[in-house]
Structures are given as structure tokens and as C-alpha cells.
Amino acid sequence: xxxxxxxxxxxxxxxxxxxxxxxxxxxxxxxxxxxxxxxxxxxxxxxxxxxxxxxxxxxxxxxxxxxxxxxxxxxxxxxxxxxxxxxxxxxxxxxxxxxxxxxxxxxxxxxxxxxxxxxxxxxxxxxxxxxxxxxxxxxxxxxxxxxxxxxxxxxxxxxxxxxxxxxxxxxxxxxxxxxxxxxxxxxxxxxxxxxxxxxxxxxxxxxxxxxxxxxxxxxxxxxxxxxxxxxxxxxxxxxxxxxxxxxxxxxxxxxxxxxxxx
Amino acid sequence: xxxxxxxxxxxxxxxxxxxxxxxxxxxxxxxxxxxxxxxxxxxxxxxxxxxxxxxxxxxxxxxxxxxxxxxxxxxxxxxxxxxxxxxxxxxxxxxxxxxxxxxxxxxxxxxxxxxxxxxxxxxxxxxxxxxxxxxxxxxxxxxxxxxxxxxxxxxxxxxxxxxxxxxxxxxxxxxxxxxxxxxxxxxxxxxxxxxxxxxxxxxxxxxxxxxxxxxxxxxxxxxxxxxxxxxxxxxxxxxxxxxxxxxxxxxxxxxxxxxxxxxxxxxxxxxxxxxxxxxxxxxxxxxxxxxxxxxxxxxxxxxxxxxxxx
Amino acid sequence: xxxxxxxxxxxxxxxxxxxxxxxxxxxxxxxxxxxxxxxxxxxxxxxxxxxxxxxxxxxxxxxxxxxxxxxxxxxxxxxxxxxxxxxxxxxxxxxxxxxxxxxxxxxxxxxxxxxxxxxxxxxxxxxxxxxxxxxxxxxxxxxxxxxxxxxxxxxxxxxxxxxxxxxxxxxxxxxxxxxxxxxxxxxxxxxxxxxxxxxxxxxxxxxxxxxxxxxxxxxxxxxxxxxxxxxxxxxxxxxxxxxxxxxxxxxxxxxxxxxxxxxxxxxxxxxxxxxxxxxxxxxxxxxxxxxxxxxxxxxxxxxxxxxxxx
Ligand SMILES: Nc1ncnc2c1ncn2[C@@H]1O[C@H](COP(=O)(O)OP(=O)(O)OP(=O)(O)O)[C@@H](O)[C@H]1O
Ligand SMILES: [Mg+2]
Numbered sequence: 001x002x003x004x005x006x007x008x009x010x011x012x013x014x015x016x017x018x019x020x021x022x023x024x025x026x027x028x029x030x031x032x033x034x035x036x037x038x039x040x041x042x043x044x045x046x047x048x049x050x051x052x053x054x055x056x057x058x059x060x061x062x063x064x065x066x067x068x069x070x071x072x073x074x075x076x077x078x079x080x081x082x083x084x085x086x087x088x089x090x091x092x093x094x095x096x097x098x099x100x101x102x103x104x105x106x107x108x109x110x111x112x113x114x115x116x117x118x119x120x121x122x123x124x125x126x127x128x129x130x131x132x133x134x135x136x137x138x139x140x141x142x143x144x145x146x147x148x149x150x151x152x153x154x155x156x157x158x159x160x161x162x163x164x165x166x167x168x169x170x171x172x173x174x175x176x177x178x179x180x181x182x183x184x185x186x187x188x189x190x191x192x193x194x195x196x197x198x199x200x201x202x203x204x205x206x207x208x209x210x211x212x213x214x215x216x217x218x219x220x221x222x223x224x225x226x227x228x229x230x231x232x233x234x235x236x237x238x239x240x241x242x243x244x245x246x247x248x249x250x251x252x253x254x255x256x257x258x259x260x261x262x
Numbered sequence: 263x264x265x266x267x268x269x270x271x272x273x274x275x276x277x278x279x280x281x282x283x284x285x286x287x288x289x290x291x292x293x294x295x296x297x298x299x300x301x302x303x304x305x306x307x308x309x310x311x312x313x314x315x316x317x318x319x320x321x322x323x324x325x326x327x328x329x330x331x332x333x334x335x336x337x338x339x340x341x342x343x344x345x346x347x348x349x350x351x352x353x354x355x356x357x358x359x360x361x362x363x364x365x366x367x368x369x370x371x372x373x374x375x376x377x378x379x380x381x382x383x384x385x386x387x388x389x390x391x392x393x394x395x396x397x398x399x400x401x402x403x404x405x406x407x408x409x410x411x412x413x414x415x416x417x418x419x420x421x422x423x424x425x426x427x428x429x430x431x432x433x434x435x436x437x438x439x440x441x442x443x444x445x446x447x448x449x450x451x452x453x454x455x456x457x458x459x460x461x462x463x464x465x466x467x468x469x470x471x472x473x474x475x476x477x478x479x480x481x482x483x484x485x486x487x488x489x490x491x492x493x494x495x496x497x498x499x500x501x502x503x504x505x506x507x508x509x510x511x512x513x514x515x516x517x518x519x520x521x522x523x524x525x526x527x528x529x530x531x532x533x534x535x536x537x538x539x540x541x542x543x544x545x546x547x548x549x550x551x552x553x554x555x556x557x558x559x560x561x562x563x564x565x566x567x568x569x570x571x572x
Numbered sequence: 573x574x575x576x577x578x579x580x581x582x583x584x585x586x587x588x589x590x591x592x593x594x595x596x597x598x599x600x601x602x603x604x605x606x607x608x609x610x611x612x613x614x615x616x617x618x619x620x621x622x623x624x625x626x627x628x629x630x631x632x633x634x635x636x637x638x639x640x641x642x643x644x645x646x647x648x649x650x651x652x653x654x655x656x657x658x659x660x661x662x663x664x665x666x667x668x669x670x671x672x673x674x675x676x677x678x679x680x681x682x683x684x685x686x687x688x689x690x691x692x693x694x695x696x697x698x699x700x701x702x703x704x705x706x707x708x709x710x711x712x713x714x715x716x717x718x719x720x721x722x723x724x725x726x727x728x729x730x731x732x733x734x735x736x737x738x739x740x741x742x743x744x745x746x747x748x749x750x751x752x753x754x755x756x757x758x759x760x761x762x763x764x765x766x767x768x769x770x771x772x773x774x775x776x777x778x779x780x781x782x783x784x785x786x787x788x789x790x791x792x793x794x795x796x797x798x799x800x801x802x803x804x805x806x807x808x809x810x811x812x813x814x815x816x817x818x819x820x821x822x823x824x825x826x827x828x829x830x831x832x833x834x835x836x837x838x839x840x841x842x843x844x845x846x847x848x849x850x851x852x853x854x855x856x857x858x859x860x861x862x863x864x865x866x867x868x869x870x871x872x873x874x875x876x877x878x879x880x881x882x
Contacts, residue, residue: 060469079475086473092466095566096488105484109476137566307712314712327715352739409579413587419810420860421818424833424853427841432648499726506728514734514825515841522731527826530734533742538735549727 007071007161007193008034008057014065015052025218026052027063032212032221039187039194041204041211043250049219050197051089054163057195058084070161078161082110085154087164089197091146093138099125099149100134106157124152127182129175144171148179155186162194169199177235180206184233201254202238205229205247213253223253269315273308280305281337288344295345299338306334351533362536363543369525370544377522378548380437381509385444390452390501392445394494397456401486402478411457418450426512435516443512448501455500459493460486492567495560502552506545588652596641597627598649603640604630612637650847658851675830678855684832685820686859688748692755693816697809699756700763707764708771708797709789718768724761732757733819734826751823751832758819759812766808770801799878806871813863821856833859 015027026049034040042050055061056068059075070078078084093102100121107117125131128148138146147170154162168176184207187194198204204211205227213223227246229237237243280302288295310327317323336356342348343355350358363370400406426443433439463486471481513523522541529537564570604622608614615633616622622630631638642651650658662678673680703721707713733754740750774796782792824834833856840849 055469058473060472079473082475084473086470088466088470090466092464092470094467094485094488096491096564106474108484109471109474109480139566139568139571310716311712314710314715318711318715324715327712328717328719331716331720351742405575405579406583407579408576409581409583412576412580413583416861419814419864420857421814421821421853423818424821424837424856427837427849428846428853431841431844431846503726503728507730510728510731511822514822515838526731527734530738530826533738535735535739542731542735545731546723546727550723553726 005036006033007036007038008032008068008195009070010053010057010066010068012066013053013056013063013068015049015056015061016064027056028218028220030066030219030221032224034193034195036193037191038210039196039208041208042195042197042214043199043201043204043211043254044214044222045216045254046199047219048214048216050214051165052219053214054086054165054195054197057161058086058163082157083159083161085157085159085162087151087154087162087167089165089169091138091143091150093146093149093153095138098135098137099130099141099152102138102149103134103153103156106153110157112157120156124155127155127186128152128179144175147171148175151179158190160192162192162196164194165197166199167196168203176203181235183207188231201247201250204250205243206233206235206238211246211250213250215254215256222256225249225253265316269312270309273305273312276305277302277309277334284337284341284345288341290347291345293345295341299341299345302341303334303338306330306337310334351535354536354539358536359539359543363540366537366540369537370540372520373522373525373541374544374548376437376518376520377440377509377513378506381440381512381521382444382505384437385441385509386448386501386505388441389445389448389505390498393449393452393497394456397453397460398482400457401460401482407457407461411454414450414454414457418454422447422450423508423511426508427515430512430515435518440509440512440517440521444505444508447504447508451500451504452497455493455497456490459490459497462486462493463489491564492560492569495556495564499553499556499560502556503549506549506552510545591649591652595647595649595651596638597631599641599644599647600627600630600634600637602644602647603637604634606644607634607637607640646844646846648846650850654847655850655854658847659854662851663855678833678836678851681831681833681836681852682855682859685751685817685824685834685856688751688820688823688832689755689813689816689863691748692752692819693759693813695752696756696759696816697763697812700760700808700812701767701805703760704764704767704771705793707768709793714768721761721764721768725765729761730754730758730819730822733822737823737826751820754819754823755816758815762811762815763805763808766804766811767801770804770808771797773797773804774800802875802878803880806867806874809867809871810864813867814860817856817860817863 010030010032013027013030014025017024017026030049030053032040042053044050052061056063057070057075059079068075070083071081073081093099094105097105103121103124104117107120112120121134122131125134128151130145130148130152133141133145133149138149141149147167151164151167154164168179171179180203183194186192196204196207198207209227211225211227212221213225214220215222225246229242229246280298284295284298284302287298291298310330313323313327313330339353340355340357343353354362400410423443425446426439429442429446430439433442467485467489468481471485476484510523510526513521514527517524522545525541526538529535529541561570601622604614605619608617608619614622614637616625625633631641641647643654644650647654659678662676663682666674666677667679671677673683703713703717707718707721736754737750740746740753771793778796778800779792782796787795820832821834821837824832825838830839833852836852836855837849840846840852
């Protein structure tokens, strides 16, 4: 399934933040191709530049060196073509809008029709198990529910590329499993291209077609692991030897990155 | 409950009795009257303490305590002034002020309309409106914003009320000049608050709009204006007090023979302090009503803000 | 930093430019009048016809007479350079010639106003801090006094000023003290409200820590509450000192005082001496800026030494 056209192409990407305590090399010489329909997970210790890489792809950050193209365009052109659904590390819902209102926000901005909005809101609310909470305000919901609402918001307008920054970090295991399944099903159905940051090895292995292992100071890619699991993945696939084998390789990759540091 | 009953059982009747006693034999009673009044104050204070002790969480107690303090001060004022026969031209008793208010309703009303409705309110609407629009129009230029914010903060701290004589000279004695003073007084506080409010979004909220490729207008209406509302209302509330002050004080520099500031300055000259106090009471009521209604609208608009949820 | 200064300078320059521009229509009537007397051609030819026209229309019809709009004796709007010249003549020049304490010197008038401001401010803030400490430590005071202190912020208590001046005048108190009283109560309330907030700023954990040390209430006050309240104190001191200055200025209006910045504005407005009003207004503004700036400086120093600000 990786033999399709690359959607995202990063070549020798560098990003240095100039701070008061000197420059921080958040990304150094990062090259990666993400194919159409790929589900790429990014994993690595805190501060290794996972968020920064997603932000560069979404044109929220300007690289200081190298190049990125998205669908053959610059990230900013792709942004203006509304190619991205972005889920931030925190929910970031607008407190003055209800949950529905928050999901409606991108739909309003992109000029969807009233009936279309209604239909999409109901659909994504159901997808993240928040039916019945649409009229509530964000601060009346738990942190995990808020995070689910922010996922619903990103799914509502059907962008081709979903960029998710630790979307399930704040959720309990059961809900997390459920959402993992839902996300896989959605991806299977829609053939979206997904970039997914996580700290959980099982989650990365369960979800992705490829796992990108990163390490910090300077932030760079140390390993890219092809996931050979079949595309159809029931939850209990996580107990199979194949699964554990891949998870083991990811862990080894992470260890190697850490060892480099010492 | 027993302890509460005990402390109230003594202090509340004590306060009521002593107050009634003091009020009934006040006139010319000299130091005796003052002593009774002071005793009543002590009893009243014990009542407030009992309230605070036993009913601190009740809503009615939170309301009763300040009212009781007000009553206490009024009793002390009334009895002392009448007992010591303080001349009216120095301090009239509250009862005299009260009857003056009920007797001069039409006059007070006309003054209020002249000063508050014509002067303060029109200037307030114009000044705040202009400041709001200015804030939005400079919003697109970070260069101007960086300059306007310190200058605005600086001007907001200046005694703008001093422009009153100039503006009265320019716009004549009637309400137009008062409105002009109010505009000058409220413009900068409102501007500074709105400008600050418009930059009150978090980086993540802005990034979100960025990923949607939202236009400037969409970001303004869907994100920045709603986020600015707590600041806008802060500006509106500060300005409401300033508007009343401006309209009243500007009348000291010239006005038609009407208006609260006019009445205060001329009656003070004639030592007719009853009516001065009456005007001040009206000003206090109008001021707090104005502020209170703004606070209520604010509650409705910024219900989502942590300060309103708490 | 540099960019900020450039922005500020641009805004200030724009304001001064606008001011100059505004001088033309504002003073055009007088300019045409003078030009006609000097034998120049003026359209329209008669003064009554010109009065029908607005300043802008008149300026458009007589573009050659624009220079006459500047440098008049009693302009409706003096130009910035006239105000600056008058300010210099009544301050710096007077100091240089050793006449800084004469009636024509703004240094003298400024000092009269400043002394009342400072005296009142010191008393007002002192009492305000004491009351705030009381409110934080006594639930009864918190419940009964605090609502009034907050309400005082919403009503134009400045309107009491003329009465205080006149009443104290009638019992023989004149000059400094009555004005200082006004300054005192105007700075009192903002300091009470700000300090109560500040003294309550320490979090539950910090207070619990003091409790584990078995610290007395006095120790908690000195070692925790007062230091924690410093940012709030300075914020309210800045508000308080501006309010005090305004109080002193307004206090100079009602009795026809002849000394002080307020008196300069009042006499200026009686005699149509616009340049005098403007220079008194700017002197007041400069004074306010200096006072607020001084407090800001002390604030920076203090907070830095306490490690509360980088
Ligand atoms: N705006 C910024 N200015 C300066 N430095 C930054 C900025 N954003 C990120 N950094 C630095 O860049 C590095 C990478 O940050 P990034 O947020 O991408 O890490 P991350 O891998 O997402 O970590 P985490 O797992 O904790 O979210 C960090 O060292 C961080 O301090
Ligand atoms: Mg991150």
C-alpha cells in the first residue's frame, strides 16, 4: 500500500529556534516521504521535535533549512487549500461555544450549508461517543471528553490529511482502545493520510503503517519501521507474536536514540 | 444554633431599642444622645459579627451585613447631628436629606436627565463606540498597536477632566460640551482595554484558525472578538464611572440652569446642603445602577470566562 | 525595544500633526477677522456671513490666510508650540530668573496642587492599607465594609468635592487641608479594594505552610500576605495617585481659589485665556505622569529586590 504517490515530502529539514539561551535545534536533517493513505506514527522522548515536525507540515512553523512539499505544493498553499485537520496536544476548545458550536466552527469558516453542518456534527459526535453532549460547554466536560470533542472538530470537515498530536494522551485505556479502533476504521474507509504523535508503543504499532522513531538534541529521525501487520486489525492482534516483534523493534529504536545521548 | 440565638438575642434587640431610643430623644440631647447612638453602634456591630460568625455562607446574610452597616452609620449620623444641633449648613441629618429627595423629585429628575441621559450617556456611547472602532481598525497594524498601547495607557492616567473648561468653551454650555468631556474621558481607557482584549487569544487558538485558512474577518468575528469580551466589558465598566464624573464636573465650568453638577456647585455656594446631598444620593444610585446593569450584561455575554463561572 | 520607541514616536507625531491641522479650522474665524482688519481680501467679505460658515469651509475658501491661524493671542485652539512656549515661560524661565514662587509661575501653582495631592495620598493609602488588613482578618468587616468599598468605585464620589471645600471653608479650614481630604478619600477606596485582593493573593498551600509553622496572624501578615500583596499595592497606588491629583485639582474649583493648577484653569476659562488653560492642563498632565512614573520606578525597584520581577 506504500507504492502510491507521496503526499508529504520532507527533504533535509532543519529548524532552529533562536531563544534567549541560544539556538535550539528542534529538527535536524529530517527527510521523510509520507505516501497517500499512509498512517505514520511519530514516537520519541519528550522534546525530540515531534510536535515541531507536525507544525512544519501544517505551515504553523517555517523551517530554517530544507524543503517540504504537500501534494506538490508548499505547506502554506496546502493549508489555504484546506488540506489539514489538526488535533492539538491540548483540546483548545473555545469556551464561549458549545461542543456543537466548536465542531461547527471549521464548517462555518469553510462555508458548509446548514443541513450539511447538522449532519456532519451528528456524525462526528457519534464517532467520538459524545452524543447528547453537543449542547454542553467545554468547561462542563471532563478533560478526556474535551479532547474527544477536539478530535470530532478535526474530523468534521474531511480534510485529506489528519495531523494528530498525542490526541489520546489524556484518555483512559478503555476509551483509548475504542477510539483507536474507530480511528482505524475511519482511516480504512476514507483513505486519509494520517500523521500521529504518540508516546505509547502499542498504540503506534496497532495503528500505523509506518513508525517513525525520533530522538532529541538535535531532533532527528533515527529509525523508520515498516509495519507488516495486515490492514484489518482486531484489538486482540496486540497479543500476537508479530505484533510483539514489531513493538520490540520500536523499543530497540527508542533505546538506541537514548544511548546516543549519553 | 444555640450560640447563634444567644448572640443575636442580645445584640439585635439591643441595637433596635437603642436606635429607637436615640432617634426619639435626639433633638438637643447633647452628649447623652451621642452616647446612646454609640451604644447602638456597638450593638449593631455585634449583630454584624454574629451574622458573620453563624451565617457566613448564607446569601441573605451577605446582603444583610452591608445593609446593617449602612443603617448603623445612618443612625449614628442622624442622632449625633440632631443631638449636638450641628448646623444644617455643615451637615444635614439623613432624614432631612430624605425628605428633600421626596419633595424635589421633579427637580432631581430634570437634573438627572440633563446630566446623565443627555451628557453622560450620549458621550459614553460615542466615546466607547469610537474607541472600539479605533481599536479594531488599528488592530491590523502591529506597528500602530505597539505605539498606541503605551500612549493610550499614558493618556488614560492623565487628568483628562481638565479639558472640561476648554470643551465648554468650544461646545457651549449645554449638554454637547458635557458629552464631549465624557468622550475625552472614556476614549482612552476603552481603547486600551479593547486593544489588549483583541490580543488575548492563545497561540493554540490562533494556530487552529490558521490550519483552517480562516480569513482575517473570520478570525476576528469567531475568535478574537469573543475572546476580547471580558476586556471590553472591563473598559465599559471603568468608563461608566468616568462618564458620570465627567458630566458632573464639566458642569462646574458652565451649564444651563439645570443639571446635577450645576445644582451641586450653585447650591453649595448658597449653603443649601440638603439638595447637594440629594443630588449626590441620586448620582450614587444612578452610578451603581449603570454599573450593575453593565455587570449583568457582562455575565450574560462572558458566561464562559473563569471569573464568571467561579 | 527600538521598534516600540519608533511606534510610539510615530503615534505621538501623528497626534501633534493632527493638532496643528486642527488649529487651522478652529482659529480660522479669528484669522480672517485679523486679516481683514489688516486690509487683506477675505471671502466671504462680512463677519456675519463668515459666522454662518464652519471653520473647515472658511479654511478652504481662504487658503492664503492659514498662517494667521497660528500665533494668535487668544486662539480657540493654541498650537503645540504656543503651549510649550507658555509652559517654558511659566516654569523653566521663571526658575532661571529666580521667580519660581511667584503668582505667574506654574511651578508655584503646581506645588500648591502637589502638596495637597501628596498629603491626601499618604493619608488615604495609609488608612486604606489599614482597613484592608482589617477586612482580611475580620469576617464581619469583610461582609459589611467590603461591599461598600466596591460600590464606591462605581459612583462619582468626586461630586462630594465642592461640598467638602465649602463646608470646611465655613468652619474656617482653608487651603491645603480640605483639598487633601478630597485627595485622601479618592485614593482611599482603590487602595482598599486593591490591597484586599493582594492580601488574599497567597494560595491555600502557602497559608497552610504558615499554619504548619504555627505562625501567628501577625507573622503570616508580615512574612506572607504583605510581600505577596506588593504587585497589587503598586497597581492601586498608581490609580490612587492619579485620583488624588484629580481630587486636588477639582478641589480648587469651587471657592474661586487663586492658587493651584485647578485655579489656573478656572481663571483661564473666566478670562478666555486659552493658552493659560492649556498650559495648566499640560502641567497637570506632566505632574500626573511624573507621579505615576515615580511609583512605577519604585515598583520596579522593590519588586526586583523582592525577586518578584526579573
Ligand atoms: N516556539 C518555540 N520556541 C523555542 N523553542 C521551541 C519552540 N517550540 C518548541 N521548542 C523546542 O523545540 C524542541 C522540540 O519541541 P517539540 O514541542 O517539538 O517536542 P515534542 O517532541 O513534541 O515533545 P513532547 O513529547 O513533550 O510534546 C524542544 O526542545 C522545545 O523546547
Ligand atoms: Mg509535543
